[in-house]
Amino acid sequence: MRRLWLTTLLLCSLFSPFVHANIATLSQDSQWLSLLHFDRETPFSPPRSAVIDSAFFLAENGRYDPQAELEATLAALREPPDEPGSHASCRFPARAVWLSTKTGEQWPSAECPEFDEWQAQHQDSEIGLMFATGYLGNPASFFGHVMLHSSAPKTQSSSTNTQYLLDTSLNFGADVPNDEGLVTYMAKGLFGGYDAQFSNASFYRNTALYSEREMRDLWHYQLGLTDAEKSLLTAHLFEIVGKDYEYLFLSQNCASRIARTLELVIEDDLTPGYSPWVAPENLLRALSNTTHHGKPLLVETQQIPSRRLTTQREFNALNSHQQRAANAVWPSENDLRMDAPLFTVLSAAQRSEVLDTLLSHASFLRQTGDIEKLPEIERQLLQARLSLPTGRADVSNEAMPAIHEVTPPSLVSFSGVHNSHSNNGARLRFRPLQYDLLDTNQARMPNSAVEIATVEINTNDQGVSLNRLGLFNITNLHTNAIALPTLPSTAWQISAGIERNRLSCRRCFDGIANVLGGKSWALGQHLPYALAGAQLRTQRHYDGIAVPMLEAGVVSSWSPSQRTHIQLSHRPNMGYNNRQRTEWQVQHRIALSTQWDMRFEFQHDYSANEASIGLSRYF
Amino acid sequence: MLKRSITATAALLGATAALTLSSTTFANDHQGDINPWQHCGIGAAIFDTNTTAAAISNVIWDSGTTAVTSATISPETCESEAIKVAQFVDETYDQLAMEAAMGEGNHLSAALGLVGCDASDTASISQLRSDLSTVSASSNYSSMSHNDKAYSFYTSLNQAAANCSAS
Numbered sequence: 001m002r003r004l005w006l007t008t009l010l011l012c013s014l015f016s017p018f019v020h021a022n023i024a025t026l027s028q029d030s031q032w033l034s035l036l037h038f039d040r041e042t043p044f045s046p047p048r049s050a051v052i053d054s055a056f057f058l059a060e061n062g063r064y065d066p067q068a069e070l071e072a073t074l075a076a077l078r079e080p081p082d083e084p085g086s087h088a089s090c091r092f093p094a095r096a097v098w099l100s101t102k103t104g105e106q107w108p109s110a111e112c113p114e115f116d117e118w119q120a121q122h123q124d125s126e127i128g129l130m131f132a133t134g135y136l137g138n139p140a141s142f143f144g145h146v147m148l149h150s151s152a153p154k155t156q157s158s159s160t161n162t163q164y165l166l167d168t169s170l171n172f173g174a175d176v177p178n179d180e181g182l183v184t185y186m187a188k189g190l191f192g193g194y195d196a197q198f199s200n201a202s203f204y205r206n207t208a209l210y211s212e213r214e215m216r217d218l219w220h221y222q223l224g225l226t227d228a229e230k231s232l233l234t235a236h237l238f239e240i241v242g243k244d245y246e247y248l249f250l251s252q253n254c255a256s257r258i259a260r261t262l263e264l265v266i267e268d269d270l271t272p273g274y275s276p277w278v279a280p281e282n283l284l285r286a287l288s289n290t291t292h293h294g295k296p297l298l299v300e301t302q303q304i305p306s307r308r309l310t311t312q313r314e315f316n317a318l319n320s321h322q323q324r325a326a327n328a329v330w331p332s333e334n335d336l337r338m339d340a341p342l343f344t345v346l347s348a349a350q351r352s353e354v355l356d357t358l359l360s361h362a363s364f365l366r367q368t369g370d371i372e373k374l375p376e377i378e379r380q381l382l383q384a385r386l387s388l389p390t391g392r393a394d395v396s397n398e399a400m401p402a403i404h405e406v407t408p409p410s411l412v413s414f415s416g417v418h419n420s421h422s423n424n425g426a427r428l429r430f431r432p433l434q435y436d437l438l439d440t441n442q443a444r445m446p447n448s449a450v451e452i453a454t455v456e457i458n459t460n461d462q463g464v465s466l467n468r469l470g471l472f473n474i475t476n477l478h479t480n481a482i483a484l485p486t487l488p489s490t491a492w493q494i495s496a497g498i499e500r501n502r503l504s505c506r507r508c509f510d511g512i513a514n515v516l517g518g519k520s521w522a523l524g525q526h527l528p529y530a531l532a533g534a535q536l537r538t539q540r541h542y543d544g545i546a547v548p549m550l551e552a553g554v555v556s557s558w559s560p561s562q563r564t565h566i567q568l569s570h571r572p573n574m575g576y577n578n579r580q581r582t583e584w585q586v587q588h589r590i591a592l593s594t595q596w597d598m599r600f601e602f603q604h605d606y607s608a609n610e611a612s613i614g615l616s617r618y619f
Numbered sequence: 620m621l622k623r624s625i626t627a628t629a630a631l632l633g634a635t636a637a638l639t640l641s642s643t644t645f646a647n648d649h650q651g652d653i654n655p656w657q658h659c660g661i662g663a664a665i666f667d668t669n670t671t672a673a674a675i676s677n678v679i680w681d682s683g684t685t686a687v688t689s690a691t692i693s694p695e696t697c698e699s700e701a702i703k704v705a706q707f708v709d710e711t712y713d714q715l716a717m718e719a720a721m722g723e724g725n726h727l728s729a730a731l732g733l734v735g736c737d738a739s740d741t742a743s744i745s746q747l748r749s750d751l752s753t754v755s756a757s758s759n760y761s762s763m764s765h766n767d768k769a770y771s772f773y774t775s776l777n778q779a780a781a782n783c784s785a786s
Contacts, residue, residue, distance in 0.1 A: 165729040166729050356721055366713065376758065379760045382751070387752075390722020392724070
């Protein structure tokens with residue numbers, strides 16, 4: 001029997017039209033390289049697949065040799081089937097389809113129970129992405145996270161999928177041991193040492209983690225792919241789920257890997273292979289700018305708000321009587337007064353809306369603090385709500401921009417500078433990532449800043465010199481936006497870099513690191529804050545390696561395009577001879593578009609004043 | 620030979636009938652048979668509790684543990700559709716309880732859809748609300764464990780599913 005098969009295969013090979021095709025050419029086809037997860041551009045290493053799992057390759061050196069892998073795949077596909085699920089067409093259904101299309105060959109029919117189940121689960125599914133906005137609870141989450149998303153097709157009678165929680169997300173992430181220390185985690189993340197995998201899970205697990213626990217908004221990006229493309233992609237996802245990949249936090253991460261996966265059916269390079277970092281935002285912007293079959297690739301975006309945003313919207317939708325009633329019912333964290341007159345006088349429908357908001361707020365508090373009486377408060381709210389008729393108010397949601405519609409993260413600016421101690425000059429500023437208190441917006445974490453690797457270069461008649469190298473500046477003012485009881489939250493700021501010791505000296509540099517904590521308040525369009533902590537520094541021009549530090553300021557949002565930041569800092573040099581420092585600065589930003597802005601800055605310290613006006617380009 | 624064919628056909632028909640019966644309704648599948656929280660390890664920290672790792676967006680999770688703790692429960696039982704429902708209830712209980720009290724919501728719709736009920740089935744929603752009202756009427760509800768609350772809702776959902784399939 002086996003001899004008969006071999007004879008048949010030999011005959012097929014002899015008469016196959018593919019026998020005349022150029023295998024070498026086919027093995028360099030971009031789709032074949034995508035199927036093997038070869039990166040398209042790799043300036044620092046020879047081409048290779050990002051998959052390190054030997055089960056993913058049929059040729060011994062398939063990870064490095066796409067032609068050998070193609071030949072081995074063709075040979076395996078021509079083999080007669082053996083055990084159910086073991087044939088190459090079962091293990092690599094996307095390769096089988098693609099090679100069949102390219103060569104015209106048909107493969108022996110094989111039983112593929114696992115792939116059949118996968119196909120049944122994802123039949124007619126739409127393929128898209130799910131983006132989780134940035135989160136300051138962990139450095140790895142500062143720039144957001146993106147996942148592949150397979151959603152059930154919308155029914156003709158409904159424009160929305162009411163069962164979307166049961167959709168499937170395919171998450172690419174590093175396999176991090178539970179007991180990994182932070183230093184090891186960061187070192188391995190940046191320089192290598194972790195394996196990563198695509199894993200699939202029901203979408204409700206993502207909403208439980210991102211929306212309910214970490215209070216991060218999710219954004220669904222639906223892509224306009226043809227049925228054949230969706231089918232090929234779905235088959236390919238079956239091939240790669242659970243396979244081990246290389247992982248580097250900056251470049252071999254969720255965004256770059258998903259980009260490479262989508263490039264199987266999208267001709268464009270979604271993210272450059274040579275870039276030292278790829279953020280999820282880069283991928284989403286690329287998708288939004290991509291044309292596919294003459295149409296925009298991005299069909300639509302849909303926001304899935306976090307619990308915090310849901311509660312905020314529900315509270316804002318209440319009328320003033322209801323808002324006062326909500327505050328009367330729940331005046332402080334551990335105090336619930338269901339018999340508050342302001343509440344009991346409301347109609348049943350109005351009370352329902354108040355209770356819905358309070359239940360949502362209780363859900364928010366459950367994740368953000370430890371309130372002793374919260375379980376009992378929730379019970380009483382549930383009981384009260386269950387005694388009222390069903391139904392929820394339609395909360396008209398303010399349309400919020402998606403991340404690809406707001407100001408991009410990289411900035412380069414050119415400023416004219418006047419220094420009262422030296423001559424006039426110019427300043428070039430480059431900030432590759434990500435946003436500051438002036439250019440942050442609704443699509444990012446509210447009242448926060450994430451600035452990485454900011455470089456400022458001065459030039460004047462004395463020459464070119466460094467003004468500042470900011471390694472990082474992470475600020476979370478952590479302001480409560482809802483007038484309902486919450487536990488006190490801490491505003492904080494950590495920053496490190498190299499700065500001038502004083503405005504009057506061009507080359508008096510010292511390394512500094514600030515760690516500050518405090519509180520902020522939301523007062524309409526103004527956001528005052530006060531922080532206290534310490535500054536650690538080198539002592540080339542400072543006395544003392546550590547000094548206490550106070551910082552206070554206010555961020556005022558005059559309009560969506562204009563914002564001012566005033567900041568005062570004080571460092572009493574207790575125990576050292578050097579003079580104490582009180583400095584202040586005012587910054588004002590006018591957004592000209594999502595790509596351009598103008599900034600005005602004024603700084604003062606004991607030695608000089610400095611003013612600047614500049615034009616910034618975001619990209 | 621004929622006898623063997625008849626026997627085989629009868630066995631096939633029997634097996635087909637058994638399969639058909641076993642998949643008639645979700646409610647009949649398992650009702651009252653097992654407690655997935657006790658017997659299948661549901662609720663045993665599907666998400667990592669390590670604060671560092673749990674906060675990492677890129678952390679990988681598995682698709683749920685189905686550790687069989689009872690010799691009488693087969694692994695197949697703990698991989699059934701019923702367990703998928705139990706996992707959903709376990710993971711989203713707080714949202715389910717809240718939305719059941721309100722009478723609508725995405726989690727409630729998904730739960731009803733999972734057990735084969737219409738998302739807007741008023742009888743099912745009334746059943747869930749009534750059961751939740753009874754369970755939460757006692758002040759002991761505040762100190763009930765998450766697993767007990769989730770199992771209570773799961774049981775109520777089963778009953779709603781039985782009513783759905785009967786109507």
